[in-house]
Amino acid sequence: MTTATRYSWQGEFTPDMAASFDADGFLILEAFASLDSCADLMAQSRRIIDGFDAEQNKVVFSAAGQSHAATEYFINSAGNISCFLEKGAVDENGNLIKDKHQAINKIGHALHDLDPVFAEFSRQPDLALVARGVGFHDPRLLQSMVICKQPFIGGEVNPHQDSTFLYTEPQTCVGFWFALEDATIENGCMWAAPGAHRSELRQRFARGNDGMMEMTTLSDAPMENADVPLDVPAGSLILLHGRLPHSSPENNSGRSRYAYALHLVDGTADYPASNWLQRADDFPTKGFVA
Numbered sequence: 001m002t003t004a005t006r007y008s009w010q011g012e013f014t015p016d017m018a019a020s021f022d023a024d025g026f027l028i029l030e031a032f033a034s035l036d037s038c039a040d041l042m043a044q045s046r047r048i049i050d051g052f053d054a055e056q057n058k059v060v061f062s063a064a065g066q067s068h069a070a071t072e073y074f075i076n077s078a079g080n081i082s083c084f085l086e087k088g089a090v091d092e093n094g095n096l097i098k099d100k101h102q103a104i105n106k107i108g109h110a111l112h113d114l115d116p117v118f119a120e121f122s123r124q125p126d127l128a129l130v131a132r133g134v135g136f137h138d139p140r141l142l143q144s145m146v147i148c149k150q151p152f153i154g155g156e157v158n159p160h161q162d163s164t165f166l167y168t169e170p171q172t173c174v175g176f177w178f179a180l181e182d183a184t185i186e187n188g189c190m191w192a193a194p195g196a197h198r199s200e201l202r203q204r205f206a207r208g209n210d211g212m213m214e215m216t217t218l219s220d221a222p223m224e225n226a227d228v229p230l231d232v233p234a235g236s237l238i239l240l241h242g243r244l245p246h247s248s249p250e251n252n253s254g255r256s257r258y259a260y261a262l263h264l265v266d267g268t269a270d271y272p273a274s275n276w277l278q279r280a281d282d283f284p285t286k287g288f289v290a
């Protein structure tokens with residue numbers, strides 16, 4: 001099995017790191033975040049889940065709510081902090097059938113602006129340095145998520161390219177993915193297809209005329225296999241180019257695999273009104289200086 005190249009973060013974005021990101025479409029920076037800050041983000045995630053009222057959102061998660069209610073809940077999450085459930089965590093009426101803390105798949109999508117703990121973490125000066133290093137001119141913090149990958153129930157993330165969902169012209173999306181816990185082959189670490197960011201974007205997820213989201217095929221070329229594991233210790237940052245095919249399998253182990261993912265786009269690029277994520281006029285996307 002090919003092993004991914006890794007760097008240890010020493011507070012400086014080096015030409016070697018830039019070249020590695022350019023060649024592979026990803027970059028692993030181990031020891032980027034302290035274990036204390038990972039623990040703080042985990043604890044804050046648990047507080048958010050404590051405050052989540054599954055009963056209030058029953059219709060969204062019910063079998064009947066799979067269309068409009070679920071789409072509206074998702075689209076509204078562009079400007080709030082919403083919890084999304086694992087498949088199999090509710091019955092057909094939307095009632096939780098698992099413990100709440102085991103049932104959350106992810107939390108999103110404006111943690112970086114609305115939650116003080118995530119906001120501070122997301123705007124640490126070293127992140128601005130890294131964003132400059134990978135070529136951002138006007139970095140905008142667009143989307144944030146905690147991905148829980150709970151033990152035994154944590155679902156698969158299918159192979160995808162992030163620019164499918166966060167599209168700009170030209171394409172500028174880069175994912176900043178932080179392992180809050182050790183991410184291993186056993187608990188569902190990320191996998192990627194090194195170098196495949198050089199090929200084209202395959203799909204675009206955009207608003208249709210009825211306001212519902214639709215996936216459009218841009219290219220029929222098969223996606224390269226994401227067959228290299230990006231297994232990393234807690235505190236690592238993995239940068240993911242917006243066209244890099246990546247995925248993560250189910251977590252069949254007894255250990256969770258919490259991660260925090262922050263997605264940036266460049267403010268110099270055109271941001272289409274058809275993207276799912278639209279911020280209200282009085283809640284614009286911001287850079288590293290809040």
Ligand SMILES: O=C(O)CCC(=O)C(=O)O
Nearest residue numbers: 147157162175248259261
């Ligand atoms: O954390 C995962 O398993 C998937 C995350 C992902 O695909 C992303 O942040 O783009």
